[in-house]
Amino acid sequence: MRPPRLWLALVLCCSFAITLVAQNPSSSTPQALSTLQSALQALTGNTATTDATLTGTASWFAGSDDETGTVVLKTISGANRLDLSLSAGTRSEIRTGTVSGSVVGTWIGPDRVPHAMMDHNLMTDAGWFPAFTIGNLRSASNVVATYIGVETRNGSSVVHISASQQFSSLPSASAALLQHLTKVDIYLDPSTLLPVSYVYNSHPDDNAMLDIPTEIRYSNYQTITGAQVPFRVQKFISSTLILDLQFQNASLNTGLTSTQITAQ
Secondary structure, eight states: OOOHHHHHHHHHHHHHHHHHHHHSOSSOOHHHHHHHHHHHHHHHTTSOOOEEEEEEEEEEEETTEEEEEEEEEEEETTEEEEEEEETTEEEEEEEEEOTTSOEEEEEEOTTOOEEEOOGGGSSSOOOSSHHHHHHHHHHOTTEEEEEEEEEEETTEEEEEEEEEEOOTTSOHHHHHHHHHHTOEEEEEOTTTOOEEEEEEEEOOTTOTTSOEEEEEEEEEEEEETTEEEEEEEEEEETTEEEEEEEEEEEEEOSOOOHHHHHOO
8 A cells, every 4th residue: 555645646746637738738829928028028128138146135024033134146047146144144045057957956044054955946947037037938948838818916917927847758747746846927017028026836845745825026127238127026925025125236247157156
C-alpha cells in the first residue's frame, strides 16, 4: 500500500493533469503575444535594457514587527539580487541562472546565514523588474500565454494576461504540476500597457502543492534613459503588504554582470 501522503500527491497531480488539459490551450493566443510585446515596448522604449541598479528606501512588515531602511536592487535578465538594510538587520534575496538553464536561489536573514530556496519556489520570475519579467515570458519557447481580457483589479481597470510553461515531454501528471507551478498572471494599464500587477503562487519549503497567493504591484513609473521604470514596488502575500520599496535612483545599462549579482 502506498503511503497516504504519496497517494494524495499522486491523486492531486492527476487532478491537475485532467483540469489543465481541459482548460488550457496548447499554444499562445495571438492577442496575448501581441499585448505582451506592446507592454515590453512600453517598458523599454527603443533602447534594449541589459541591466538595472535601483536604490531607495524600504519598509518591511512582519506581523507587529515593522522595519524600515534602505534597498539596493541589482538585476539582469535571468538574475537579480535584492539587498535590504533594515533597522533589525540585513536581508537579501538572490536568484541566478546556471549553465544548464535552471535557476538557483538563496535568501539571507539578519543572522547572515545563507539558506537555499526550494526549486518549486524558483519556477516563476521574482517580478522585481517588470521589463525582464515580461521579456523572459515573451522569449521563452515553452510559455503559453492567454489573453483573458479587460477587468477590474484593486479598484482599477486592467488588461489581464495569464501564462504558464508547457512540458510536453514529461508524463502528464508531472507536466501538469510543473505547469501549475509556473503559472503567472500579468495585469496591464489599459492606456499605457505598463504592468501594474504581477501575480504568482509561492509555496512552503516542504509543500509544493500548497499555494500562497503572491502579488507584486508597480506604480510611480519614471523615464530613465528612454525606459519606463516603476519607482514603487510592493509585495503582497495573501493580500497582506509585506514589503514596500520606494526607489529614488535608477541606473540602466551600466555593464552589470551576473558575478556582481552573486558576489557576497
